[in-house]
Amino acid sequence: MIETHAHIYSDDYAQDRDAMLDRAWNAGIEQIWMPNCDHATIPGMMELAERFPGKCLPMIGLHPTYVKDDFETELTIIEEWLEKASFIAIGEIGMDLFWDKTFREQQEKAFLYQCKLARKHKLWIDIHSRSAFWETVKLIEEFGDPNLKGIFHCFTGTLDEANKAIELGFKLGIGGVATFKNGGLDKVIPFVDIEHLVLETDAPYLAPVPYRGKRNEVAYIDLVAQRVADLKQITKQEAIIATSENARKMLVKAS
Template structure:
């Protein structure tokens, strides 16, 4: 399996990071893709990338909830890193209007700028979109570059929104929310071709049932794979095979 989105550099794993990673490898995870948040998370992420160069693959980007007054300085740091390291993607980037809309315009500006960086470096993007699907899609359409590809991380939208994201050339990142009783993905996953889905945990956040409310970890991606299999009435192995291949294709961009 390829874990397409996990914050394994988080302080939540300060006491047992190695054990957590061992559980992931033992569960069959072959790679963990690490999204960045801001300049403060780069050091920890890059330490893991250096320790596990074939297994822990870093992205670089400014997360929308970290967009503040100094966002242009943060973007400069991201750009400098892109010029000196072969990241797999620009992420996680996007729009988040759930907690605070104070920096909505700055979030949009940061997103569009990072889309330009992704195209410049021939990379895909990892999108964070919370309470902002229409706004995020509108920006992608405004950017108007068919070469822009990537993942809508932690997708929790409707079937109509899923199809819209797919039409724009994006995969849907499916995580623990798929196991939630009222998560809504039971009305989406059965009707979306498996080739458009990739697996993630967003660890340490959004742990799947039966761990909901507790610290999430990468090994729980098995639970997500099983849930997708159950919803689509296919084998877990088929889910693993197809989603892993879809993830690998993104790396080839």
Template sequence: MIDTHAHIYSDDFADDREAMLERAWQAGIEQIWMPNCDSETIPAMMQMAKAYPRQCLPMIGLHPCYVKADFEKELQVMEDWLSREKFMAIGEIGMDLHWDKTYREQQEEAFLHQCQLAVRNNLWIDIHSRNAFWETVALIEKFGDARLTGIFHCFTGTLEEAQKAIELGFKLGIGGVATFKNGGLDKVIPHVDLEHLVLETDCPYLVPVPYRGKRNEVAYTSLVATRVADLQQRRVEEVIATTTTTARAMLGPDWQ
């Protein structure tokens, strides 16, 4: 399995990071993809990337919740890192209108700028979209470059939204929300072709059933795979094989 979105550099794992990783390897995880948040998270993420160069792969980007008045300085930091290190994707980037809409205009500008970085560097984007799916879609369509592709991370939308994301050339990142009783994905996943899905945990957040209320970790990717298998009435081995193949196909030549 590949966990396509995990913040394993988080301080939440400070006390048992190595043990957490060992549990992940034992559970059958072959790679962990690490999204960045802002300039402050880069050093810890890169430390993991250097320690596990074939297993823990870094992205670079400015998370929309970290977009403030000085976002242009943050974007320059991202570009500086991108000029001297290898990254698998631009992420996580996007729009978040759940908590605070103060910097909505800046979020939009930051997103479009990072889409340009992705296309310029032949990378895909990892999208964070919370309470902002159609706003994010509008920006993608405004950007208007068919080379732009990637993953809608933590997809929790409707079937209509799933179909739109797929139409735009994006995969759907499915995580712990799929296991929630009222998560809504039980009405979506059965109607989406398996080849459009990839697995993720978003750990330490969004822990799946039956561990809700505790810290999420990479090993729980298997619980997501099992839930997808149940919803699609497939063998879990088929879900793991197909989603892993889909994820591997997104890896550029530097990561093959």
């Protein structure tokens, strides 16, 4: 399996990070893709990338909830890192209007600028979109580059929203919410071709049932794979093979 989105550098794992990673490898995890948040999360992320080359793969980007008045300084740091290290994607980036709309304008500017960075470096984007799906879509359409691709991480939207994301050329990142009784993805996943899906945990957040409400970890992606398989009426192994292949295709340099 390929874990396409996990914050394994998080302080939540300060006491048992190596044990958590051992559980992930033992569960059959081939790679863990690490999204960035801001300048403060880069050192821990890069340390893991160096310790586990080819297995822990970093992204670089400014998470929308970390966008403040000084966002341009953060973007400069991201550009500096892009010139001196390798990353698989620009992320996680996007729009978050769930808790606070104070920096909405700054979020929009940061997102569009990072889309430019993605195209400059021929990378895809990892999108965080909370209570802002159509606002994010509008920005992607405003950016207007059909070669801009990526993943709508932690997708929890409707079938109409899923189809729109797919129309734009994006994959849907499916995580623990798929296992929630009222998560809503039972009305989406059965009607979306599996070629558009990839698996994630968003660890340490959004742990799947039966761990909901507790600290999430990468090994729990097995539960997500099983849920996708159940909803698609295929075997878990078929779901793993298909979603892992979808993820591998993301690592091919964009045109």
